[in-house]
Amino acid sequence: MSKSSTLIELNSVYKTYFLGTQKVKALKNINFSIMHGDFIAIAGPSGSGKSSLLNLISMIDEPTNGEILYGDVKIKDLTDNQITSFRNKKIGIVFQNYNLIPVLNAVENVAFPLQINKVSKKESIERASNLLEEVGLGEHLNHRPNNLSGGQKQRVAIARALITNPEIVIADEPTAALDSKTGMDIINLMKHLNETKKTTFIFSSHDPKVIDNVDSVITLRDGEIIQAENAVLKSKEEVINS
Template sequence: MSEDKKLIEFQKVNKTYFLGTQKIEALKDIDLTINNQDFIAIIGPSGSGKSSMLNLVSFIDEPSEGKILYGDINVENLKDKDIAQFRSNKIGIIFQNFNLIPVFSATENVALALQIQNGNNKENIEKSKELLNELGLGNHLNHRPNYLSGGQKQRVAIARALITNPEIIIADEPTSALDSKTGIEIIDLMKKINETKKTTFIFSTHDPRIINQVEKTIELIDGQIKK
């Protein structure tokens, strides 16, 4: 349930790419508000603009036209180094194919996000172990990714995104590499985190079984929000 505190606002946002001389309008005239504790699924066919929207929400990319606000901050006024720091402090990202470091244990993969923020110390490891225990991976703390199932890898990826206490977590097709049962378990876990930690989630999906678990959807068709 959203608490109606505005986190991110798109104002007449367009995103255009060029492939050689070909102009691709990935997003067109997007107006969108994301509030605190929203749990949002972006849906739509391939090529509808889902990934482009998530890249803008996470400030990995910037709009071609229009304005994106984070609270009262106009993101286009931030310098590159400030955006990187801002993203590190405010936003967690869950990648489609986990993106875990294969030579690191589950604990070390999660602790890495903290080390980027505050350097290497024992407290990072302890915090990571606590969170992995909370997410049901207490028996796999020292396991490397190759020894984890797909669902376990995604739980590690969720822990890594969550460990820095971000206000919002963004995920591009977080269940696409999982079977349907495990995918629903992961969505249920994300929903539990949304409710208990008040973390905002916005993710893309094309799986109707996942869409049925979500209270709020944004449907994109040809780069526009379907009214």
């Protein structure tokens, strides 16, 4: 896929949470496109809407208003089953707290999504082992999560997100539970995988060191995009301070 084609488009996206009679406007008029091959960081202070935005792009949640398109497909036109199948094929998700299965070792955790997709045990273990080698964990294939460091667990989680060859990996604060150096190693690994596999990455962070090392940054404040460096905005007027 060429880098210039659009993978995901957000058009006038709003997210409002209703807490009893109270409304929380978490995202307001968000317009941008994610292109194939992009490596985008979402920055912004606590409560600015980063998780809400990533949950919409992951299809874990749906917008209150506006629409999200994957290629030509409008997400709001899909049934719940179609969303699940679409997400399984196209999206890999990395969580702040890794979400590994404690009773499975590293290679079994990474092979798990393939086994759900009915790939044979032999092939799935082989592909998982190769990917763990690629993320620098060739020596730790048989270690369970409890016997891995935070950075190693996040490498396993990244390999698990990539094992199905998704078009995009979405990561909400993937470095938040790690020290600064280990966090930077994880960002550099994601960048390396973005360059070698051409997988698109979008992730959130409040670490200024991380943000300073990423070319494409979208900054949110109070649910609005206030700055976008090298990201494809749908409407320049939306950017208040850039």
